[in-house]
Amino acid sequence: MKKNQKGFTLAELLIVVAIVAVLVAIAVPMYTAGLEKSRETTDIANVRSAFSELLTAFVADGVVRTADVAVLQRIAGWQTEPRPTVYYQIDGEVREVIIPDKTEGFYTVTLELDPSGTLKPKID
Numbered sequence: 001m002k003k004n005q006k007g008f009t010l011a012e013l014l015i016v017v018a019i020v021a022v023l024v025a026i027a028v029p030m031y032t033a034g035l036e037k038s039r040e041t042t043d044i045a046n047v048r049s050a051f052s053e054l055l056t057a058f059v060a061d062g063v064v065r066t067a068d069v070a071v072l073q074r075i076a077g078w079q080t081e082p083r084p085t086v087y088y089q090i091d092g093e094v095r096e097v098i099i100p101d102k103t104e105g106f107y108t109v110t111l112e113l114d115p116s117g118t119l120k121p122k123i124d
Contacts, residue, residue: 036073036074036075039072039073039074040073040080040084042072043069043071043072043073043099043102043107044084044099046069046070046072046107047069047084047086047099047107047109047123048086050067050069050107050109051086051088051097051109051121051123053067054066054067054109054110054111054121055088055111055121058111058119064110064111064112064113065111066108066109066110066111067108067109068106068107068108068109069106069107069108069109070106071102071103071104071105071106071107073102073103074103075103076101076103077101083098083099084098084099085097085098085099086099086121086123088121090118090119097121097122097123098123099123100123100124107123107124108122108123108124109121109122109123110122110123110124
C-alpha cells in the first residue's frame with residue numbers, strides 16, 4: 001500500500017538553506033556599503049547647509065558665528081574621491097573648503113575674519 005506523503009526531504013531543505021545563506025552573504029555587504037554611502041551624503045549635506053546658514057547670517061548682519069554638525073559616519077576613511085568640498089564666492093573669486101574625514105563627534109563650521117577683513121571659513 002502506497003502512503004501519500006507530502007513535504008520536502010531533508011536534502012531539499014538543506015539546499016534551500018544553503019542558497020539563502022549565499023544570497024544573504026552577498027546582500028549584507030551591499031546593504032552596508034549603501035548605508036555608509038547614505039551617511040556620507042548626509043554628513044556632506046548637513047555641513048554644506050550649516051555653512052550656507054552661517055554665510056547667509058554673516059551677509060545679513062555681519063556677525064561671525066560657529067555651528068556644530070553631528071557626524072553620522074561610522075567607518076574611518078569613508079570619503080569618496082574627490083574629497084567633498086564646500087564652494088563659496090567672495091569678491092567674484094570662487095574659493096573652497098574641504099570637508100575633513102571624521103567618524104565621531106561634530107563638525108565645527110566657523111566663519112572667521114582675518115586682520116584684513118577677509119572672510120576665512122573653516123571646517124574642523
